[in-house]
Amino acid sequence: MSTTAAAEAPAAAGSVVHLEGVGLSYGKARALDAITLDLPAGCMVGLIGPDGVGKSSLLSLIAGARAIQDGRIHVLGGDMANSRHRRNVCPDIAYMPQGLGKNLYPTLSVFENIDFFGRLFGHGKTERSRRITGLLRDTGLTPFADRPAAKLSGGMKQKVGLCCALIHDPELLILDEPTTGVDPLSRRQFWELIASIRAGRPGMSVIVSTAYMEEAAQFDVLIAMNAGQVLATGTPAELKRQTGADTLDEAFIRLLPEADRGNHADVVIPLRSEDHEEIAIEADHLTRHFNGFVAVDDVSFRIRKGEIFGFLGSNGCGKTTTMKMLTGLLPVSEGTARLFGNTIDAGDMSVRRRIGYMSQGFSLYSELTVAQNLDLHARLFKLPAETIAPRIAEMIGRFDLADVADALPDALPLGLRQRLSLAVAMIHAPDILILDEPTSGVDPVARDQFWQILAELSRKDNVTIFVSTHFMNEAERCDRVSLMHAGRVLTSDTPAAIVAARGTATLEQAFIACLEEAIADTADAAIPPATAPAVATETTAAPRKRGMTFNPTRMLAYSRREALELRRDPIRATLAILGSVLLLFVLGYGISMDVENLTFAVLDRDDSAISRDYSLQIAGSRYFTEKSPIIDYADLDRRMRAGEIGLAIELPPGFGRDVSRGRHVEIGAWVDGANPTRAETLRSYAQAIHATWLAQKGRELYGEAAVAGSYQLQLRYRYNPDVRSVVAMAPGIIPLLLIMIPAVLAALAVVREKELGSIVNFYVTPVTRLEFLLGTQLPYVVLAFANFLLLVGFALIVFRVPFTGSFPTYAAAALLYVTATTGIGLVISAFMKSQIAALFGTVLITLIPAIQYSGLIDPVSSLQGVGKMIGLVYPTSYFVTISRGAFSKALGFGTLHSELVALAVMIPVLVTAAALLLKKQAR
């Protein structure tokens, strides 16, 4: 138990969290403003309020996941602005962020996920297995221990998340909307689980935010929030009494300031007149498989024109898949789907004009303004040009979007975005609206407004509405509802009929009864109801390691997890390893300085024996290929411009005669200077051939005397006597490949965590920045080193590049080098936020310097300017020297030690830079 925290916080008895004037801004937007609160210890505290009012921000501040901007936050008796206190206290806090399984690793199994958290909190092997066994048993997850987190239902993901949160016996449990998007049965099980855990650990405080008022009614204390401020605090009964409301929903609406309440009125949906019997949507034994997995299994229903048809079920039960099949987005595996009697064809554009579809999460173009979004859709749906402007104006008026017409969707609160999505879906006046969870995460007021619009559309405009939802009060408003579970429709009728058939008091209870019955029939029956868990764990709490000292166990926990993820993504590892071998092959053969097959042609204005002999001399060289003779200057110009000839020789009239007479003659020669490297080669070859011819002719014409004074220049190409380019290139390419691929992999590993949200585990667990970075880096160092061995083997065996130096020295240098190159990736990842930016940045930072400034082609010593400066500090420069020395120059540690030292020095510099740039809290 947390003796330290208790000792430090004698004054804070009775209050677990104390907030004073807390404020938070994202850019210009104010998320929280002057919040002052005292949360009692040992209680279940609920945070209620619409989406986007700052609930999640407040929870992440309390958890220490986000840096404090204004005000003071005391948690468990210490100041959360103090990093020492945060480190001390974080083993006592557990935080489960919003989003189903947001902090889980999708490819890891249930057991591995929980095990990872156990390792982060420094539990030993036996301790871990004891705790995990207990937690899995208590949550009924034991049969699913080996299932990857990605393949769990929403409710199960949340239970795994809870196990991860509870593994270290926290004093304070923070849950951010843990049941949003979870089916009623799982929701009930989840709260039973929390209740039994609290029974076993009475001292534990729980802070929960929720969008479900019926859940909130069970909590000890509620805090109602709106627009970054606290509206009221008190027990549910107190809040109801204060406002004189019967339900918490109503109480909350009455707490809202007049302006936010809008013209709120209870949703009244007039009865449907039964004169429309035309069938709008018809699903007949609809089935959909994904690689052997049955997502939708034999679903049939009929929806009449103008009806509001509700679809209920947990996440992943097949609602979205069914809706997508009805829109033509997904082809049907078996069965048929018909709209107004016509079978749906995915390619048929006329069907799409009759449907308005609102996908989950409102996929609007965040880069277009509200008006631009409407305009784009109007044009794509081919509204006549003259009607577009009036139609947009009508939509803006009807959905009350006038104030935000020029705003970007991301800047709008969720309720407004939802209305915009509906406006977009309605722009072309479709007959059918298919709405996939349109009200998830939206506050009660906005939801009611939304349903008012739906009611109007259905009853006035006779639009058929097919809507999925998690909210029971919304389901009750539908004309008919279907409950789906595991791809099958369990029941389908009017809400009243379902309640009557089950004989329950509410629709929710009726559904839970249906679900329990369905589950009893399937293999998932193994889930026992969350029995009072014998959570024996807290009685023998492991001694906790506190403080910032570097802890190898935590580092290795990250390494292990990263390695597991890498193993589960074989494409990535294979691409990395085989890709580099392929590149070595391509580049080793491709980059070559042995210039051969140069083209030349002759403009022979003399056409004598001697002039022909001169041409033959060039043609005889293995470097040159002769093209047809040049006719005149125009021909020469044309063919040179076209790149057909690289060297043009003009032999002047009377060339043979003048040579024989020993007169001064000048041969004209032009080389194509477009590619300077090739031009240099051409020039030197031409001069060499000219000189040889001259010496020969001299001997023929004037005898040995003329060549007296000759000498030989013995050319010795050292380290590569055959002058094979590949021998020179392969040792240079290995360093190139060992920087680009490891750097990209390491950079994306961290940025991916940021983008997908699991980075929050780093924020709220005792992991230090160094442990996190080194732990993530280690598997990539190992991978890169294996890659190195493979590349060297390939160079030796396939390219037959002789290896003359000391292999141990080379291998040691390679290890240092790949540590440095993965370090570069970490530095990039520390300040990049999106994967695209990290990818782009890594390409720019590695590709160009490694190819051009690191001595691969031109020695660093002959570079100039910025390029030289980069070359001097870039690790590749040093490893190129080592690689070439070890391969070709028979060098060992004695000669190469200074380069090794240079590489070794870069590692701490890079890792420190990454650690300094990386933030331990979100900002």
Place this chain on the structure above:
Amino acid sequence: MRLGNLLQLGIKELRGLARDPVLLVLIAYSFTFAVYEGANTLPETLNRAAIAIVDEDQSPISTRITTAFTAPYFSTPRMISQYEMDRRMDAGLDTFALDIPPDFQRDLLARKGPSIQLNVDATRISQAFNGGGYVEQIVGAEIAEFLARSRQAQAPQIDLALRARFNPELKRSWFGAVDHLIMSITMLSIILTGAALIREREHGTIEHLLVMPVTPLEIMVSKVWSMGAVVLAASALSIAFVIKGWLAVTIEGSVALFLLGAALHLFATTSMGIFLATVTGSMPQFGLLLMMTLLPLQTLSGSMTPRESMPLFVQDIMLAAPNTHFVMLAQAILFRGAGLEAVWPQLAALAVIGSVFFVIALRRFRAFLA
């Protein structure tokens, strides 16, 4: 395919790009500073090559040779002993080491045909292979002049008047600038289309498009034209202001013709970007595949090292890559001032490759959306 939809969807892509400051900065960087740096960092082929001389003769002729190696091609020769030579070469300090043996001058005049040894560090690829010829010429010229003065030799007076066309001083900076421009064009077009597509899928907006009356073909064409247009406009500005203006490179041919070639090249590379995005599931996989595509494209297209020097099978394979033809075309037009009559084969090749890539990418894209 309806033009109205293409226009609307393309404008949507452009608006999206306009709101992404990171990508805008990267585009601006790639077409300005990257091109400028690329031009100015590359040394001339032989630039301050490190040479050391072991002068065991200490005669007038050996002194003559020693003083003939001057900047900018060579650094001031370092006079070393024979013992030092191996060690210095091992450490990579010298690229060339010239060993003039004892009694060289005496033997030369006595017509004994003595030999000078030139050691070249063959791991220093470009300097080694081109520089060897330079050293040979310099030594040859010095000896010839020395002999010509010491006695009247009856050598034939045949000069080879060598001139380089299109780039008389063989400035590598010109070449480097265009090389970088081509690299930027290829890299950006692949990343802009590919990464944007992956992001759109991750954010679910691609699916949203599909419930509207637009076809995959329209979606893909609008991505190709909009991103192609951005890169093309950036290239035109880069040629006008960076290459012609800032770097003062002489452009011989028609920039309009070059841009036509660039447009065809972009047709191929943007299709390639879409293809890569459809075969990979995530951004890390896309990143790896991107590296594996860009690297061969860049090094084997003939922009870094001449195509002629690659093995035949590599040359043949690279004919399938748009870059190869684009590099040929760019060099012909920008440096040699070639016109349509000279570069039409490259234009045709780019059009064919682009069409093939486009069709393959479209088929993948359709499967990817389903």
